[in-house]
């Protein structure tokens with residue numbers, strides 16, 4: 086630090102300098118693009134740490150005072166540009182740096198190179214942020230990292246970045262979200278992201294058709310799996326004296342288990358999303374799921390309940406708030422109080438845990454209550470997501486008035502026009 090000249094040390098306050106080396110190695114080849122360099126504190130960090138491999142290179146883009154309306158004018162009037170020139174000349178891999186003293190828009194007009202790491206820290210006006218993200222993402226290599234400063238600087242900055250995330254859903258994974266935002270570009274093959282969706286389809290054609298229509302509307306293809314009335318495991322249990330009146334609940338339990346077995350055997354995704362087939366789906370499901378899965382991992386959860394029976398807010402139900410994510414979604418500890426298996430997410434290892442544990446021999450011997458909403462959403466490190474991602478239609482068969490009206494009032498409370506109809 087002593088040999089360099091800085092008047093501002095913004096870069097020392099942000100997460101990238103501690104986090105970046107968790108995602109890229111200082112020993113590999115890197116082709117870096119940096120938009121917005123100022124005195125070169127970030128440029129020097131990249132030059133000193135990431136350009137060691139012989140063929141590595143970095144392009145630095147900053148117009149300094151060559152344009153009239155630079156949003157950093159007030160900082161640039163002094164020695165900033167001279168400091169930049171001096172600082173990078175002192176950095177470890179100076180000879181691998183090319184500088185463009187122009188705007189990022191002008192740079193992108195003629196650029197034909199691609200990069201595996203791009204740091205976006207130029208003009209912070211929302212239109213500029215959007216264009217820098219769009220243009221950068223186009224020349225970002227698959228598996229490359231795009232790291233944005235000032236995600237939380239202003240609501241406008243955040244909105245611009247969130248809009249980019251919405252527009253490019255399934256084309257990236259979020260690898261960091263704090264004051265800064267960082268994403269990794271996915272290849273078109275794995276752009277379905279980190280999860281696989283399974284819908285347990287009870288044998289009711291109309292319900293199934295409604296679900297297919299809803300998924301078509303939001304452009305997502307789930308695995309629709311038919312409910313097996315004659316599940317072999319239920320038959321064995323009944324032959325062994327289990328009360329027939331429990332067959333329906335047991336059928337549901339084992340059919341969900343079958344979905345988990347399919348997920349574990351046929352998918353390599355990190356998360357399984359399991360849904361019943363009588364639910365309205367959040368229109369932004371494709372946008373919400375990568376973010377929710379990211380938070381599930383961050384909170385070290387095994388299970389996240391995303392569709393359930395609540396007829397009032399979790400706070401009114403007395404649940405404990407664990408976390409609020411960047412998009413305002415709330416994660417609650419729900420103890421044993423909330424029911425419903427309308428929608429839940431399991432990690433791969435939790436699905437395996439259920440598959441291994443609930444063998445027919447175990448179920449025959451156990452005194453545990455074997456029911457889907459007593460087991461699958463009540464074990465492991467668990468939380469409930471509010472607002473939910475799916476809401477039960479609220480049409481239930483049966484003549485227990487309390488149950489029928491409770492389901493109906495849950496639907497009335499939870500459903501709104503952010504869900505499919």
Ligand SMILES: C[S@@+](CC[C@H](N)C(=O)[O-])C[C@H]1O[C@@H](n2cnc3c(N)ncnc32)[C@H](O)[C@@H]1O
Pocket residue numbers: 095096120121122123124125126127128146147148149155156157161187188189190206207208213
């Ligand atoms: C926050 S500073 C960069 C700080 C630097 N990355 C660091 O961490 O030390 C923002 C820089 O963006 C530059 N800038 C402003 N408008 C720009 C544009 N249209 N294209 C590229 N850079 C721009 C400014 O000149 C300023 O130097």
